[in-house]
Every structure is written in C-alpha cells, then in structure tokens.
Amino acid sequence: MSDHEPIHVTVPGSPDDPRAPRDVPEGVIVHYVPELHPDDVCVVDGIPMTSPSRTLIDLAEVMDAAELRECFANARELGLLDLEELAAARARVEWRPSLAMLDEVIAEFS
Structure with missing residues (x-):
C-alpha cells in the first residue's frame, strides 16, 4: 500500500x-x-480536468456537509469559486442523492 x-x-x-x-x-x-458538458472541463498544463465548479459538485457525492463547506471556502480563498459558473454546472447535473446537501452549501456561499 x-x-x-x-x-x-x-x-x-x-x-x-x-x-x-x-x-x-x-x-x-x-x-x-x-x-461532460464542455463548460465542465478545463485544461491545466495540457491536462483536461473537471472545472472547479464541477469538481465541487462531484465532491458532494463523497463528502459530508462540513467537508464540502471547507472545499467551498478553499475554492473561494483561491479565487476559484464562481457562483454563476457553479449555478450553470449545477443545472446540468442529473439527480444525485447529494443534491439537497449541495444546494444547502451553495446557498450558504451565495
């Protein structure tokens, strides 16, 4: 290991x-x-990856609300939390069990 x-x-x-x-x-x-929608992908140093907004949405599937809040706070501190992009990415996501929690955390940062 x-x-x-x-x-x-x-x-x-x-x-x-x-x-x-x-x-x-x-x-x-x-x-x-x-x-993935093209707006949910970005390229950093030639490597395609999920955008910061899509990454935050995906993290809701594997984190609890406190952990997700910490990621949102870190993204905001780094200048990576774009609420308009986040809203657009959230609108593209199909139903997931984590959406209610995600929406609560998004509301806290709006």
Whole structure:
C-alpha cells in the first residue's frame, strides 16, 4: 500500500464499455460519467480536468456537509469559486442523492 491518497480520474463512458481501461494502476480510482458538458472541463498544463465548479459538485457525492463547506471556502480563498459558473454546472447535473446537501452549501456561499 502507498502512503498517499488515491488519485481520482474521471472518464467519460461506462465501466461495462469494452473500450474502458482495464489496467488501472494501483492507487488510481476511475469514475465513469456521461460525457461532460464542455463548460465542465478545463485544461491545466495540457491536462483536461473537471472545472472547479464541477469538481465541487462531484465532491458532494463523497463528502459530508462540513467537508464540502471547507472545499467551498478553499475554492473561494483561491479565487476559484464562481457562483454563476457553479449555478450553470449545477443545472446540468442529473439527480444525485447529494443534491439537497449541495444546494444547502451553495446557498450558504451565495
């Protein structure tokens, strides 16, 4: 086991797709999602990744409200919390169990 936290990678598609990566390196967790809207993707140093707003939305699935608030606060401190982009990204998200909590946290930062 590694002393490091796992790296989470978002891949468009389904794990049932025969084209899905099968040889995932140790320490990497692959999340399969429907194709992302272009506004939910940004490129940093040539690497495509989810936008800050989409990342905050996705984190709601794996964090409790206190942890999510901390991420929102950090994003705001770093100048990455754009409430208009966040609202647009939230509108594109299909139903998830975490949406009620996410909406509460968004309201606290609005």
